[in-house]
Amino acid sequence: MTSAAARIALDLTADLPVPALEDFYRDLHRHPELSLREHRTAAALAERLRKAGYDTTEGVGGTGVVGVLRNGDGPTVLLRADMDALPVAERTGLPYASVTDGVMHACGHDLHVTWLTGAAEALAAGRDAWSGTLVLVGQPAEETGEGAARMVADGLHERFPRPGVLLAQHAAPGPAGLYAHSPGLIMSASTDIDIVVHGRGGHGSRPEATVDPVVTAAYIVTRLQTVVSREVAARDSAVLTVGRIEAGTRHNIIPSEARISLNLRTQSPQVRERMIAAVRRVAAGECAAAGCPAEPGITVGSDFPVTVNDADTERRTAAVHGEVFGAGTILDPGPAMGSEDFPRLAAGGIPYSYWFVTSTPADVWNTAPGGDDLMTRLAAVPSNHSPHFAPDLCTLAPGVRTLVSGALAFLSVGG
Known part of the structure; x- marks a missing residue:
């Protein structure tokens, strides 16, 4: 039986404004900004949050954005997207490639911000179906490891409602349409x-x-x-x-x-x-x-720090994603050697779930060498931090859906 969270998530994301989200994404991709310089990106996110009805604050921890939507009694859930780009010269050849010399969204943070924006709008539009409080965070300086700590030091959990759970996701190489969940250790220390x-x-x-x-x-x-x-x-x-x-x-x-x-x-x-x-x-x-x-x-x-998912929180998130996308889309790849500063938002021991959304375009994946050997193929396709990294825009709607369903799994929803 499908849970209420999954049913409501599918309903709230049935008619996402995909063309508008694509335009928003392309604009972010064209105008990447380095760590703690994400002024344009932060302003774009803040504008969308305000229009959706969120009480929005800019300049948290430098260039961070916090949007709060109070919707009656219930749990408080924080959704996070990082905003910064990398000092990489883009070589994708995309018509919406970076116009900033030597700077590129080579890690997918432009996609993360777009996902968060879409989720914010869908959850605000569907607030009759849930209750509780949403805290949406546009975090600066993930690439340098400074952003999360700066936001916490600037009173993230004191100036705004303290969440009971944190949720975040990251674009990753792999055939588009898979969702990688690992209870416990998922990312390494650096x-x-x-x-x-x-x-x-x-x-x-x-x-x-x-x-x-x-x-x-x-x-x-x-x-x-x-x-x-x-x-x-x-x-x-x-x-x-x-x-x-x-x-x-x-x-x-x-x-x-x-x-x-x-x-x-x-x-x-x-x-x-x-x-x-x-x-x-x-x-x-x-x-x-x-x-x-x-x-x-x-x-x-x-x-x-190491990123260690709270086992119960992670299983709950993976379960609702399995209901929304199908059990065959959920995999456990085990811990990756990549690193994140997201755990620093969990100051004081807030449980969290962090997962990956695969985003390699089908034509790139299908022509990659390696046959059925997944690892060989993964090594052959452009990965995060590559000047050729270009996520498939077909992941826009699913990435919104993962955040919406994840949030609803912890907010109060009707049966």
Whole structure:
């Protein structure tokens, strides 16, 4: 038997204004904004929320938006969408490609904002079918890990109704029409580390008079590749990525320092600390072996927490999505190595459910190599942060429906 939440969700989203949502999405995609600069995006979202009847506040945590719709007695549910884009030059060739040089919605946050807008309007129009309070959040700076914490510090849960549950979703590669739910751990922690190797610079013709930080940095990068393979147990998932190495100004100058930036992905605090210790040890050891004039500078920078769904909340959300879309559309892929700052909105232990909506266009997915091997195909199609990432607009209505049905699963609804 279909639940009341699923039936009402299908009714409220039966006649979504898809062309208007597509226009809104294309406009957001054309005008991406970097973290904490989402002024235009925030204003567009705020305008739609106000028109739908939400008490709307801008500038929360910098550029965050909060819309509140009080609709009688009942639970309080928070729906969140992140708004920021990435410093990526778009190469999709889309007619609505970014007009901002070097900036692109390469992670789907424009889609997230559109989904939230559609859900806000559908739930407001159908308020006779439910009771409770909706808190809609347009969050800045997810990509830098700052936004959620800034909104909480700016009184998100004190200035506005404190929710009993948080819900959020993310576009992901995969054949459009699937919904990935995992009770418990679904996203990993992320930690950035910067290393400065101190050498002694000089002329390229006299290397014997220098201590070359470039060579030392290369040894560090190579040795770091063994941290996961030789220091992390096979049962534990971890990734170490060196994303940047910089040194020097000219071909024939041995520089006085080199800089390395790396990122760790872990799923437990113990593994994280073990990897950080290993990075420190490897860098110090290689610098000592090279005779560097000073120990390396090592800075542990920004980080993201693990995303751990509340099991009961997640099962409830997945169940209503299964009713709305069909049981065959729900899958449990297990935890991903990607990271999110969404859990920081759960300050004080608010339970939450976070899931993925697959969004690869059918023609791209069907022509990807790999046959029936899902992982091979996933590796072949454009993924988040790719300059070719272009979600299928066929996901607009379903993405609205996931948020509407998820919210109704926790609000008070009639039988």
